[in-house]
Amino acid sequence: MINSRIHRINHKIDFIVGDLSNVKNKHADIVFLNPQNTFTDYTPTKKSKQQPNGTFSLFKHLKPDLLSAVSQSFKISQKIALKLPWFTDLNEIAELFHLALAEL
């Protein structure tokens, strides 16, 4: 909220503090999800884009729970944008949306 005031755009933004699962009567063109990555076994280097040590999982290493967030987001909008780590497995993304749609 402070940031928006600094940029003088606070009149364009509604800030709602709460749980995403409790959101009702809100519709938007896009829901943007940028979950926090808790996958720590990865040290990027300057020169090489090496694969992380270990296996990153969308269902284990992101918080809050991405599956329920995506499922809830589908109730708000038909379009969802996810910002995920570059080493995310594409098959897991497909599985994520499959499970999320099945929950609806």
Add this chain to the structure above:
Amino acid sequence: MFGFLSCCSNSSNKVQREASVISSTSEIPSDLSFFEMPSTFSNRPRPNFADYYDKDIPSFMHQGTNETSFEQARPKNKTFILGDDYKVIAKITSWKISEVLEVTDVPSSYGKLTSSETSFDDMISGLSIKSDLLDDKIKNEYLESRTFINELEKLSCSSPDNKGILKEIHKEKLPNNVSKYLAQRLKCDSIIDAFCEYGEITIQVSLLSGSSYPSLVG
């Protein structure tokens, strides 16, 4: 499903840290006029965002990117981001600790930016606002914040063992270039940023267009 998010880590293998100026007060002020900038600050000419978006945006979108390209593409009118938490008065992002302290992502309006010459005190002094423009409440909070940062500085530099502390407090806002690129890709009439923390995406999207953009702070 409460979300606190938005870590887009840098590609350096050096120890990085960020410091947040946090006041000790836990109460959330009901009157936001407390955060009004002094008149000299608000009268400062605003950057022309229309020209801002016409610039080429580097193609890095993920971790492990080339830092040099980021530095070259870093806009002059760096966005001043305050934390969305009311406790956070100011936020310093992307510090590196090596033999010489290096500031990589700090608004130029904060003063000295020469990486090899910038010290922690320089940064603090750059953050300071003219004291005669502030009331006692803000002064006290600033002094408490400065005390906090000084303690943080001692902890981080006293021993290599304290790197663990730095790791815990390390949290970085999404780089402006990335958030602008995402905002351009997400250009739409309304967007919900479900796991908004500092609100980079929401701010950039709303700067890009004149429509209403709700931001859900989950």
